[in-house]
Amino acid sequence: MTTATSSSHEPAINAHIAALRPKLVAFARLQLRDGAAAEDAVQDTLVIALEKHATFEGRSAFETWVFGILKNKILERLRQQKRYANWHAFDDQSDDDAFDTLLQGSLFQPNGRWQAAARPQAWGEPDQLLENQGFWRVLDACLIALPDNIARVFTLREFMGFSTEEICKEVGVTETNCWVILHRARLRLRNCIEKGWLDSP
Amino acid sequence: MMIMCREATKLMSLSLDRNLTRRERLALRVHTMMCRPCRRCQAQFELLHRLGEQPPTTDDDPNATP
Numbered sequence: 733m734t735t736a737t738s739s740s741h742e743p744a745i746n747a748h749i750a751a752l753r754p755k756l757v758a759f760a761r762l763q764l765r766d767g768a769a770a771e772d773a774v775q776d777t778l779v780i781a782l783e784k785h786a787t788f789e790g791r792s793a794f795e796t797w798v799f800g801i802l803k804n805k806i807l808e809r810l811r812q813q814k815r816y817a818n819w820h821a822f823d824d825q826s827d828d829d830a831f832d833t834l835l836q837g838s839l840f841q842p843n844g845r846w847q848a849a850a851r852p853q854a855w856g857e858p859d860q861l862l863e864n865q866g867f868w869r870v871l872d873a874c875l876i877a878l879p880d881n882i883a884r885v886f887t888l889r890e891f892m893g894f895s896t897e898e899i900c901k902e903v904g905v906t907e908t909n910c911w912v913i914l915h916r917a918r919l920r921l922r923n924c925i926e927k928g929w930l931d932s933p
Numbered sequence: 934m935m936i937m938c939r940e941a942t943k944l945m946s947l948s949l950d951r952n953l954t955r956r957e958r959l960a961l962r963v964h965t966m967m968c969r970p971c972r973r974c975q976a977q978f979e980l981l982h983r984l985g986e987q988p989p990t991t992d993d994d995p996n997a998t999p
Contacts (some may be wrong), residue, residue: 750981754991755989756987756988758988758989758991759989762984762989769992792957795988836939839939840937840938842940843937844936844937844939844940845937845938845939848969851970852974852977854973855977855980856974858976858979858980858983862980862990863990865990866990867990868989870983871989872989887990890985891984892982892985893985895979896950896951909948910950911947911951914947914949915943915947916981918942918945918946918981922943922977922978925977
């Protein structure tokens, strides 16, 4: 890593950034679902962070700001990698329905009740879960297992905080379709997380 | 209006993306009151909805691969 500054605080800042880096990479990886792309986004972010760090007083303000930059870098890459061709899959209603039937069949009985094996279990305290490294590892694996289109809509909604209306414009699907996709993404993720969680030692 | 678990999860998900109608809200509430798996599901959807609030928890070791 090269630094463009010669501030006397430099060692402290370097240590701070080094400590922050794994979190940044993990965050980018969850959304880009690609280790190399995540590293690139973080590199771009750190270059800006090193150039501008002197203007920040508090450590937490600095971290929030760095995460803000990273979100923009991730969004740039999501836009580049979105392989628009894939989005046409959403227009193909028969593909959609076949997939939906498969997913829903494994989760729900024909009468609409949960399948016994898919019935949600208790996960414990949400705040503790969010601080548990194992939870994030399972989440990472489960996001990677999602189909691209579904993962992208989920990321824009839950990590980037886009409204479903904004997602429509961003990826060119109807809002109704967006709600359907998010429902599937959430069902699949919660199911995957639970399986990964219970299977892990 | 009686709904089953599949429809209930649809409404739970929807409630995170737009306001439910009064009718939808009531149907969901009545169902989750009776159904523990769906109450869990709802809590889990809400947890997923909070993911963007904070950076992931990782090893503090900067050399650790995430």
